[in-house]
Amino acid sequence: MSLVMPEPDQAVLGRRDAIVAALQAIVPGEGVISDPDALRPYESDALTAYRQPPMVVVLPERVEQVAAILAWCHGEGVKVVPRGSGTSLSGGALPLADGVLLGMSRFNRILDIDYADRIVVAQPGVTNLAITRAVEEAGFYYAPDPSSQIACSIGGNVAENSGGVHCLKYGLTTNNVLGVELVTMEGEVLRLGGRQLDPAGLDLLGVIVGSEGLLGVVTEVTVRILPRPETARAVLLGFPSVESAGQCVADVIAEGIIPAGMELMDRAAVHAAEAFVQVGYPLDVEALLIVELDGPAAECDHLIEAVAAIARANGAGTARVSRDEAERLAFWAGRKAAFPAMGSLAPDYLCMDGTIPRRRLPEVLRRMQQLSDAHGLAVVNVFHAGDGNLHPLILFDTNQPGQLETAEAFGNDILRLCVEVGGVLTGEHGVGVEKRDLMPAMFGEVDLAHQQRVKCAFDPMLLLNPGKVFPTLHRCAELGRMHVHHGQLPHPDLPRF
Amino acid sequence: MASLRPTTPAELAEAVGAAAASGGRLEIRGGASKAAIGAPREAAILDMRGFTGVVDYDPAELVLTVRAGTPLAEIERMVARQGQMLAFEPWDHGNLFGWPEGRATIGGVIAAGVAGPRRLTAGGARDHLLGFKAVSGRGEAFVGGAKVVKNVTGYDLPKLMAGSWGRLAAIHELSLKVLPRPRMQATMVLEGLEDAAAHAAMARAMGCHAEVSAAAHLPAAVNDGRALTLLRLHGFEPSVTARCAVLPGLLSEHGPVGLMETGEADALWRGIRDVEPLADAETLWRVSVPPAGGCTVAATLAPHGARWFFDWAGGLVWAAFDGDAAVIRGAAERAGGHAMLVRASEAMRAVVSFQHPRAAGVMALERRVRRAFDPTGVFETGRYLDEADAD
Numbered sequence A: 001m002s003l004v005m006p007e008p009d010q011a012v013l014g015r016r017d018a019i020v021a022a023l024q025a026i027v028p029g030e031g032v033i034s035d036p037d038a039l040r041p042y043e044s045d046a047l048t049a050y051r052q053p054p055m056v057v058v059l060p061e062r063v064e065q066v067a068a069i070l071a072w073c074h075g076e077g078v079k080v081v082p083r084g085s086g087t088s089l090s091g092g093a094l095p096l097a098d099g100v101l102l103g104m105s106r107f108n109r110i111l112d113i114d115y116a117d118r119i120v121v122a123q124p125g126v127t128n129l130a131i132t133r134a135v136e137e138a139g140f141y142y143a144p145d146p147s148s149q150i151a152c153s154i155g156g157n158v159a160e161n162s163g164g165v166h167c168l169k170y171g172l173t174t175n176n177v178l179g180v181e182l183v184t185m186e187g188e189v190l191r192l193g194g195r196q197l198d199p200a201g202l203d204l205l206g207v208i209v210g211s212e213g214l215l216g217v218v219t220e221v222t223v224r225i226l227p228r229p230e231t232a233r234a235v236l237l238g239f240p241s242v243e244s245a246g247q248c249v250a251d252v253i254a255e256g257i258i259p260a261g262m263e264l265m266d267r268a269a270v271h272a273a274e275a276f277v278q279v280g281y282p283l284d285v286e287a288l289l290i291v292e293l294d295g296p297a298a299e300c301d302h303l304i305e306a307v308a309a310i311a312r313a314n315g316a317g318t319a320r321v322s323r324d325e326a327e328r329l330a331f332w333a334g335r336k337a338a339f340p341a342m343g344s345l346a347p348d349y350l351c352m353d354g355t356i357p358r359r360r361l362p363e364v365l366r367r368m369q370q371l372s373d374a375h376g377l378a379v380v381n382v383f384h385a386g387d388g389n390l391h392p393l394i395l396f397d398t399n400q401p402g403q404l405e406t407a408e409a410f411g412n413d414i415l416r417l418c419v420e421v422g423g424v425l426t427g428e429h430g431v432g433v434e435k436r437d438l439m440p441a442m443f444g445e446v447d448l449a450h451q452q453r454v455k456c457a458f459d460p461m462l463l464l465n466p467g468k469v470f471p472t473l474h475r476c477a478e479l480g481r482m483h484v485h486h487g488q489l490p491h492p493d494l495p496r497f
Numbered sequence B: 001m002a003s004l005r006p007t008t009p010a011e012l013a014e015a016v017g018a019a020a021a022s023g024g025r026l027e028i029r030g031g032a033s034k035a036a037i038g039a040p041r042e043a044a045i046l047d048m049r050g051f052t053g054v055v056d057y058d059p060a061e062l063v064l065t066v067r068a069g070t071p072l073a074e075i076e077r078m079v080a081r082q083g084q085m086l087a088f089e090p091w092d093h094g095n096l097f098g099w100p101e102g103r104a105t106i107g108g109v110i111a112a113g114v115a116g117p118r119r120l121t122a123g124g125a126r127d128h129l130l131g132f133k134a135v136s137g138r139g140e141a142f143v144g145g146a147k148v149v150k151n152v153t154g155y156d157l158p159k160l161m162a163g164s165w166g167r168l169a170a171i172h173e174l175s176l177k178v179l180p181r182p183r184m185q186a187t188m189v190l191e192g193l194e195d196a197a198a199h200a201a202m203a204r205a206m207g208c209h210a211e212v213s214a215a216a217h218l219p220a221a222v223n224d225g226r227a228l229t230l231l232r233l234h235g236f237e238p239s240v241t242a243r244c245a246v247l248p249g250l251l252s253e254h255g256p257v258g259l260m261e262t263g264e265a266d267a268l269w270r271g272i273r274d275v276e277p278l279a280d281a282e283t284l285w286r287v288s289v290p291p292a293g294g295c296t297v298a299a300t301l302a303p304h305g306a307r308w309f310f311d312w313a314g315g316l317v318w319a320a321f322d323g324d325a326a327v328i329r330g331a332a333e334r335a336g337g338h339a340m341l342v343r344a345s346e347a348m349r350a351v352v353s354f355q356h357p358r359a360a361g362v363m364a365l366e367r368r369v370r371r372a373f374d375p376t377g378v379f380e381t382g383r384y385l386d387e388a389d390a391d
Ligand SMILES: Cc1cc2nc3c(=O)[nH]c(=O)nc-3n(C[C@H](O)[C@H](O)[C@H](O)COP(=O)(O)OP(=O)(O)OC[C@H]3O[C@@H](n4cnc5c(N)ncnc54)[C@H](O)[C@@H]3O)c2cc1C
Pocket: A045, A046, A081, A082, A083, A084, A085, A086, A087, A088, A089, A091, A092, A093, A104, A124, A145, A146, A147, A148, A151, A152, A153, A154, A155, A156, A157, A158, A159, A160, A161, A162, A163, A164, A165, A212, A213, A214, A216, A217, A218, A219, A339, A428, A429, A465
């Protein structure tokens, strides 16, 4: 693997037994894992190309334990990597050889449900879907719905600012979280936000969401819940070209319609998904668009026809409106199977996550095809079309020497292309280790330094999840002094990885 | 008072850098519509109105990039022409301080986290700021966020910048999320409810399929003896009609629910947004609490001759209250929220910080974050009354 992580601290590795003993004193019983075989399940998250068993795993149950662990590690200069359910696609929860892996899975209780204020207070290890399950009987749900929602934790969602197919209409995690309890690396327990809408001072909660476990460990989350829409209907639209599908998306929005979901699949994705689940997708299309409307029946009926008409005006050959819930779910089954369907095309795939201005879609897909030819690897595209979030899936075979490296290089080229056309490196999966070294494609040194100083305000010794997000590990003291002249960094000797 | 009016990012960086190097202080200012919020102070003004105009606006992308000194009113007119809106319903504080409307700039609106009734369901300024360009207190130009609606690359600095009240950086360019303007708006109204019943009715309405987008309650004391509970719905005509029809049955225990005439409703919502019912208040507070807490805050203030009304389904209490700040701040805290001092005499503002004090640990962390952007305190003008512990 081409990834370089911070050099393990030999002195810390040498003290491993003492560190394990100290953690056992804080979390007695089964809560500390140090046996090498038992560490193996923790060696990667869902970005399995990168693996590293941690020095030790600790699974606290109470906030006091989290605070004690962090304070102790801070005092001893030991690094800590937080982990939720380990479904990150960017390597955010990748362990460090000389680091403690702090697993939050035992924080699995819902603490409060308040329908009058429309909030749920949950511990961070509660899964995304469990929040909806806890309130659905009363007619509510939690809106952000990453495809991984049966497994991923709400704490991980906060750390990654996760999205889902419904986030154009309902927002990402950040738009749905009202407050957190956070433990800093120094072991201080803080409450940011609450159950009200506005913060009293600086919006620190806003920067915690999406901070990828680098600023603090989230030990409690307060989210907004919404009444479940009365109905949902979907329409399946087949287009003769990606351009016409893209124009349809723009026209739907120009009509003032913000659909609950708007997903585009390219020809290869349609064929792979149909072969995998046989839901009746049209195969004679260059692009397939699924548009979902939700709300009262009167609204869905009105808008679904409007969307179908816009699609036909843009040359859609197929325009099938779901007649019942079963058919709506069938439309989605293909899209949801897009990732597993890749298994029938290639042993491995890398899922990219750039966002682009939607108007550049045809050009981006064309250039992606050229890159695909140049790298000799196939790419399949699924796309959160409403918000311009691309998920190119690069197909490869790890067992072929060099293919992982080629796939990574191809992926990097795609992300650079996204930035070049005015987009970003990641729309919802996070930077982690995967896009870390590409950060300079989007941000200059001064921009990154301003972000890194925020890190210093929370964790001045850089002990919490180091080696993620930022390509260069500046010591905080250096950042405080740093002045960039004519683009020259004053400390060319600092470690970059 | 000295005033600097840069017109390019380089001039802006130069101005801030020079002030920081000489230990000076700068107050970042747009249209000055909120200048009377916070403690009286004597800092040089960094006038941002040299940065105006649209940088990029493609309605279909739902993204608008403008320079920070552009008047809010101009932006609202421009997006309205494209059938779009700033969904957080920002507004001009000029009215509150007896200035002509139209002075507020988009930069000031975002920096003060200003949002109106629709904030309840559409999110606040923070939720609509996608990216920015700014000069930090270090005198360095930097960017945060991006110009697309979905982005998680790096820390979400736009969230930190929205509502930072000019303490971190001088923003000169902003990218905002814009949304389609609803085709239709309707307001359903209940009359004569006491605060507690109004809260219950609003909670009920917010928890049902009607997709109410804004909910406010005007007690009789601030509305010519007529208590009104207002529920606003928007969307496409068939949908709005169907959703309005849900409410009378759902809220029948609270009395009849009627459809309000559009002109009257629009005027009322505008008044609620601009705090008109308390326009004559000497001391004006803005209390942000969990919705159910609004009632308990009001009950605490009642014996003190206060007047108030509720927005955000009860979660925003505007209160005219001339008594001890500790009373209203204590009530806000007990309800799980906080109270901002929006309008008060100079004497009061000189001793009562306009922002609600946070827990010590949070204050210390905020201070470290501020120092990260502004190491010399060039933006610490004396306005916030916590500068003393700002090192
Ligand atoms: C099949 C599949 C589909 C997916 N679909 C989507 C999708 O549709 N949309 C989307 O946005 N993402 C998606 N993801 C990515 C992933 O599920 C999300 O990023 C998710 O939020 C990660 O949650 P987790 O609990 O697994 O976190 P982990 O993977 O355990 O950790 C992720 C990051 O969060 C940090 N972290 C975890 N818990 C805490 C805590 N309590 N305090 C502080 N930091 C913490 C970790 O250090 C790490 O940096 C998908 C992943 C898979 C495998």
